[in-house]
Amino acid sequence: MRLFSRGCESLEAAYLAGADRLDSGERLALEAHARSCADCADALRYGRPVDAALRGAFAPLRERRTIIAPGRVRLAVGLRTPAPTNRWLRVPRFVGRLAEVSVMVGVTLFAVGTSLDPSTRPTSLTPTHSIVQEYFRSQPPVGDIDYVRWLRLVKADAPSTVSDSSRLPMGGRFDYDPIEFDKGSGVLPR
Amino acid sequence: MKTQRDPAAGDTRTDHDLVYAARDGDTVAFDALFYRYRDGIFRLGLAITKDPSAAEEIVVDTFARAHRALARLEPDASLRPWLYRVAVNLSYNRRPRKGLVLSSLDDAVDEPLANEEGSPSRVAEQAELRRFVLGAVDELGPKHRIVVVLHYLNGLNLTEIAEVVGCPVGTVKSRLHYALRRLRTHLAAHPELGIEPSRPIIATGLRAPKPITAPVPIEGE
Numbered sequence: 001m002r003l004f005s006r007g008c009e010s011l012e013a014a015y016l017a018g019a020d021r022l023d024s025g026e027r028l029a030l031e032a033h034a035r036s037c038a039d040c041a042d043a044l045r046y047g048r049p050v051d052a053a054l055r056g057a058f059a060p061l062r063e064r065r066t067i068i069a070p071g072r073v074r075l076a077v078g079l080r081t082p083a084p085t086n087r088w089l090r091v092p093r094f095v096g097r098l099a100e101v102s103v104m105v106g107v108t109l110f111a112v113g114t115s116l117d118p119s120t121r122p123t124s125l126t127p128t129h130s131i132v133q134e135y136f137r138s139q140p141p142v143g144d145i146d147y148v149r150w151l152r153l154v155k156a157d158a159p160s161t162v163s164d165s166s167r168l169p170m171g172g173r174f175d176y177d178p179i180e181f182d183k184g185s186g187v188l189p190r
Numbered sequence: 191m192k193t194q195r196d197p198a199a200g201d202t203r204t205d206h207d208l209v210y211a212a213r214d215g216d217t218v219a220f221d222a223l224f225y226r227y228r229d230g231i232f233r234l235g236l237a238i239t240k241d242p243s244a245a246e247e248i249v250v251d252t253f254a255r256a257h258r259a260l261a262r263l264e265p266d267a268s269l270r271p272w273l274y275r276v277a278v279n280l281s282y283n284r285r286p287r288k289g290l291v292l293s294s295l296d297d298a299v300d301e302p303l304a305n306e307e308g309s310p311s312r313v314a315e316q317a318e319l320r321r322f323v324l325g326a327v328d329e330l331g332p333k334h335r336i337v338v339v340l341h342y343l344n345g346l347n348l349t350e351i352a353e354v355v356g357c358p359v360g361t362v363k364s365r366l367h368y369a370l371r372r373l374r375t376h377l378a379a380h381p382e383l384g385i386e387p388s389r390p391i392i393a394t395g396l397r398a399p400k401p402i403t404a405p406v407p408i409e410g411e
Binding site for chain 1: 217220221224225228229232233236237245246249250251253254257258316319320323324327338342343345348363364366367370371373374377383384385386
């Protein structure tokens with residue numbers, strides 16, 4: 001139910017005469033109707049200047065341009081250039097990537113290995129005595145060269161005999177001797 | 191041998207062909223679509239947001255969405271209504287918030303038209319007239335304003351506008367009729383336009399238009 005009268009049914013068409021694309025028959029019919037309808041004649045008469053004013057007002061805006069390049073759209077979408085189809089062209093990239101991974105793994109292992117506390121290190125890292133070393137240690141040195149070798153073998157065991165690394169000065173002297181070699185092997189140099 | 195086209199020079203293929211070519215990975219086809227519609231979308235975004243940088247972002251976002259939707263786009267003849275619909279939605283999402291001072295739509299009219307001739311005073315009068323008309327358009331509600339902008343700025347016909355705003359053609363006609371009628375009442379205040387106000391409102395059942403409260407800037411003040 002209509003609460004208000006909307007006036008003539010052709011009033012809308014009269015206002016839209018400039019915007020709507022009427023064919024010649026519809027146009028003639030509308031103008032013929034406007035001769036007998038005051039509302040439609042008024043709309044036709046003043047609808048045209050409104051239409052012209054709007055077209056003129058939007059004219060400068062219709063000349064506005066932008067210089068955006070389609071590359072911005074590609075950046076927004078994340079487009080990538082297609083991969084080369086020849087497999088051999090991928091070899092340099094593969095080698096480079098392999099080198100990168102090798103360096104990364106090496107650096108990571110080095111960092112992890114050096115950051116371990118000595119007490120948490122694996123037992124395989126502690127020095128072990130071989131049978132050959134035990135044999136040479138038990139043999140008395142004969143020549144100068146053998147003496148040097150023997151000395152090195154004995155010195156290798158020296159850190160294990162150190163009781164404490166902290167020393168405190170007392171009266172100008174240390175409270176105890178810093179390093180004591182275990183000389184209990186019974187073998188002395190000549 | 192594949193021939194390279196210059197996208198800026200214009201591609202004669204239809205939107206339908208370009209969409210299908212772009213779907214197959216032809217970036218030149220997508221660029222051709224971009225160059226074909228970027229200015230129109232830019233103007234539409236500018237008319238709604240009144241911010242040139244926001245309008246440029248709307249252009250980029252619109253085509254980014256178009257690229258993502260390439261697989262399901264089925265344009266019969268023109269891709270324009272679909273693109274403009276996306277642009278309108280994006281523009282309304284970026285409308286200026288309260289307190290944000292942006293340039294008005296009529297700032298662009300300060301630049302005289304390239305083919306505008308006459309004395310400086312005449313050019314200034316024309317610019318003032320354009321500002322007055324665009325100020326009246328700004329006073330319209332969003333539904334009526336978008337219909338006016340799409341028709342008079344972007345040159346869309348009523349059927350295309352109906353596709354863009356997502357309503358029947360009859361509704362578009364009704365909105366445009368209402369907008370023109372209300373603009374007529376506003377523009378009657380300017381004597382140079384020679385427009386008389388519309389007939390009494392009660393007789394036609396339309397609501398009374400709100401008068402323009404913002405002062406119209408006058409040259410020299």
